[in-house]
Amino acid sequence: MFDKDTITQLGGWTGYRVSELDYRPGEGSMGRGKLIIRLEPASKAMRCSRCGHISHTLHETTLRRIRDLPILDWDVELIVPRRRLWCEHCNGPHLEELDWLGAHRRVTRRLEQAIGRLARMMPIKQVAAFYDIGWHTVKAIDKYMLNQQLPDIDWHNIHYLGMDEFALHKGQRYATIIVEPVRRQVLWVGEGNSRKTVRRFFESLDPEHRARIRAVVMDMNAAFDLEVRAHCPNAEVVYDLFHVAAKYGREVIDRVRIDEANRLRHDRQARRVVKSARWLLLRNRENLSHPAQQARLDELLSANETLMAAYVLKEDLKQLWRFTDEHQARLHWAGWYRRAMESGIEPLMRFARRLVPYVEGIIAHCRHPLHTSVLEGINNKIKVIKRMAYGFRDMEYFFLKIRAAFPGNLR
Ligand SMILES: [Zn+2]
Known part of the structure; x- marks a missing residue:
């Protein structure tokens, strides 16, 4: 147990000190005890929350229950005399400005920050249970903190x-x-x-x-x-590139795979190999980590000409995003389109025709290498x-x- 001076120093409630401590073992959350700390102002001087001027004229005081971070194994509840001062400068009553407690907030700033950080890593429910604070309060605090921390958008540089x-x-x-x-x-x-x-x-x-x-x-x-x-x-x-390649996978590779499996219906083993190769075919080759997977893919492709053509043309299409020279990119596209149309593979020809209106937007990648x-x-x-x-x-x-x-x- 600590005395009032120690807790005052530990607490760092600027302008306030502990007037009374009430230890309640077992009353906190998560098996912790609860410590009720009554604070009192250390000075008559108060800073106006509206204009920042100092005033010594007290207008009124309201006792508020405020939650703070736990101290060691104790949940902490503060009883704070929240003061309103009469400001000569603003000519009116205003709340005292405190650096550790926002206006009309029910938890201290550092507890708000702790809740905000935790709420980025776990569901509200867990955060609420951890600090023994209501679900809606935690959510409101997180929302408030997010709004506070969101950076301005620098439109001049976008x-x-x-x-x-x-x-x-x-x-x-x-x-x-x-x-x-x-x-x-x-x-x-x-x-x-x-x-x-x-x-x-x-x-x-x-x-x-x-x-x-x-x-x-x-x-x-x-x-x-x-x-x-x-x-x-x-x-x-x-x-x-990503979306075009994904579309190619769905509309060409997968279609060809199914067509080939149907064509091979009299050869049960070959059919099964083609049918079960979906995952292998839709993956990027460089993402096949196991040599056995690469070997299986090579075997599958060399046994099936149509699948091989569809697969190779996909890799070639992806090259289109590598160019920085527009002329080179156009030549590559023309060559690719011709090979696609000469392949005789219906899903591939359909895909190539549908891509034509988008070619300018693909070639634009040479000038703006975005993805x-x-x-x-x-x-x-x-x-x-x-x-x-x-x-x-x-x-x-x-x-x-x-x-x-x-x-x-x-x-
Ligand atoms: Zn003022």
């Missing part, structure tokens, strides 16, 4: 945007996320994935900010490109936040958490 959507509820509802892809800052999150959603974002920007945007990287399936063209007069649309891999990382983080932040009942809170998780890594 020239690139990345856009993507993510599923909100079992893929029936979507949200759109807009990032600065170079410094990994989430700029905006909004419900919906339509042109109208993106329009809300652009309409929230000043025309001069929109004029500064040079390129926007996105999935070629999105309808966002039309909004970019309508609102950003100097921006080019760039289609990113949405940062969005992949963000999407994984969103899944974690979704599980932890109790989903979508408070969309504003959920989006706030996403923005706070990616504040940007360049100053």
Whole structure:
């Protein structure tokens, strides 16, 4: 047990000291004891929370119960005489300014910070149990802290945007996320994935900010490109590799695999090999960590000409994003398109034809080497936040958490 002076020093409640200690073993949370600390002002001087001037005129005092961080193994509850002063400068009554307790807050600033940090790592329920504070209070504190800590967006230095959507509820509802892809800052999150959603974002920007945007990287399936063209007069649309490669996997590789399995229905063993190779075929070769997996893939491809062609053309298509020289990129595209059309593989030819309107946006990658891999990382983080932040009942809170998780890594 500690005496009043020790606790006063330990507590660091600037301008206040302990007047009374009440130890209650076993009454705290998580097996801790509870320590009720009655504070008293150490001085008659008070700082006006409105203007910062010092006053000695007390207007009124109200006792408040305030939670603080636990001290060693004791939960701490403060009883604080919250003072209102009469300020000569403002000519009115105002709350005393304290550096350790915000106006009208029920927990100290350092407990707010501790709750905010913990709430980034675990669900509200656990944080609430850990500090023995109500669920709604913890959530309100976390939301308040997130709002406080969110960095300003430096629109003068934002020239690139990345856009993507993510599923909100079992893929029936979507949200759109807009990032600065170079410094990994989430700029905006909004419900919906339509042109109208993106329009809300652009309409929230000043025309001069929109004029500064040079390129926007996105999935070629999105309808966002039309909004970019309508609102950003100097921006080019760039289609990113990841989405195109994923689409190729679904529409070409997988289709060819199923067609081949059907064609081989009289050869049961060959059919089974092709049918079971989905995972192997959709993976990037460089991600096949085991030599046996690479060997199996090589064996499969050399035994099946059509699969081999579809696979090789996928790798070649991906090369298109490696060029920095536009002319070279166009030559590569022309060669790729010709080989795709000469392959005789129907899903591949269909895919190649559908890609034609997007070629300019792929070639734009030579001038603006952007990609949405940062969005992949963000999407994984969103899944974690979704599980932890109790989903979508408070969309504003959920989006706030996403923005706070990616504040940007360049100053
Ligand atoms: Zn004042």
